[in-house]
Amino acid sequence: MKVHIIGGGNLGVAIAKGLSKFSEGNQITVTRRNTASILYLEELGVTVSTDNKHQIQDADIIILTIKPYQVDTVLAEILPVISNKVIASAVSGLSIENLQNKIGDGNSAVRIMPNIASQFGASATCIAFHEKNKEKAQNTVALFQDLGTAPIIDEKLMDAATVLAASGTAFALRYIRASMQAGIEIGFDWQTALAISAQTVKGAAEMIMEEQVHPEQLIDRVTTPQGCTIAGLNEMEMHGFSSSLIRGIKTSLKQIKG
Numbered sequence: 001m002k003v004h005i006i007g008g009g010n011l012g013v014a015i016a017k018g019l020s021k022f023s024e025g026n027q028i029t030v031t032r033r034n035t036a037s038i039l040y041l042e043e044l045g046v047t048v049s050t051d052n053k054h055q056i057q058d059a060d061i062i063i064l065t066i067k068p069y070q071v072d073t074v075l076a077e078i079l080p081v082i083s084n085k086v087i088a089s090a091v092s093g094l095s096i097e098n099l100q101n102k103i104g105d106g107n108s109a110v111r112i113m114p115n116i117a118s119q120f121g122a123s124a125t126c127i128a129f130h131e132k133n134k135e136k137a138q139n140t141v142a143l144f145q146d147l148g149t150a151p152i153i154d155e156k157l158m159d160a161a162t163v164l165a166a167s168g169t170a171f172a173l174r175y176i177r178a179s180m181q182a183g184i185e186i187g188f189d190w191q192t193a194l195a196i197s198a199q200t201v202k203g204a205a206e207m208i209m210e211e212q213v214h215p216e217q218l219i220d221r222v223t224t225p226q227g228c229t230i231a232g233l234n235e236m237e238m239h240g241f242s243s244s245l246i247r248g249i250k251t252s253l254k255q256i257k258g
């Protein structure tokens, strides 16, 4: 597939790198105004351009990874030269209806919410589209399945998906950082503490995905009666571990909804 990514920043580059490594048979173009910092992508076979219209007529999917306030400018530039295109937008807060109105009936809007782990083929990319665009959205779904998981969700959950799956990457990293900091206090240098913390989170996530059970069932396998794990967990909960995460996620959601 010919994939045209407009907005070669944090997310656009992560998707381009992921596609170049985990998805076969694609030709990828990434655009931004100042390309100096992403020219290295050319070594991965990615075309880098400052021209948003560069061979865009040939694209099978146009992916928007720009900020919300950049959308109108970019669309004003590309709409005169495209027709019958799928435009997959990762722009947070931009509804399918709004995007479809902007791009007109001649093109099809799909909403995607990847995260930066796309780069490692490990994103949880939620995807939403209107029923009438179901067929046209299938290429997008296939593409993001190569970059991790790509559940199709009801659009009304898209803001929630943004917080859980995209912001969630930062939340998970903050857990790892805190664990690392504790690791230093109890005797490790930061590199060793970080490596242990990251691998431990990866292992826990792999168990959940493999066994598909409620986390508490696995936690029960770790918590020896009168042992150190339950003592630590109870102390964490006393200080609001779960409730602070839940409150943080709900606050993020409020921020998106405005």
Ligand SMILES: NC(=O)C1=CN([C@@H]2O[C@H](COP(=O)(O)OP(=O)(O)OC[C@H]3O[C@@H](n4cnc5c(N)ncnc54)[C@H](OP(=O)(O)O)[C@@H]3O)[C@@H](O)[C@H]2O)C=CC1
Pocket (backbone or CB within 6 Å): 006, 007, 008, 009, 010, 011, 012, 031, 032, 033, 034, 035, 052, 065, 066, 067, 068, 070, 073, 074, 090, 091, 092, 113, 114, 115, 116, 166, 167
């Ligand atoms: N970062 C993340 O983890 C996630 C982000 N998102 C959403 O994705 C979008 C992008 O986020 P993020 O990657 O973090 O933002 P960045 O600021 O890192 O990337 C946006 C890019 O767009 C480029 N850009 C701006 N104007 C234009 C233009 N006219 N034509 C072409 N490119 C342009 C900018 O480069 P230049 O200035 O050189 O043109 C910049 O590199 C946002 O809407 C965000 O909400 C969604 C999920 C996850």
Ligand SMILES: O=C(O)[C@@H]1CCC=N1
Pocket (backbone or CB within 6 Å): 092, 162, 163, 166, 167
């Ligand atoms: O923080 C943000 O607003 C964007 C959307 C999700 C991840 N980054």
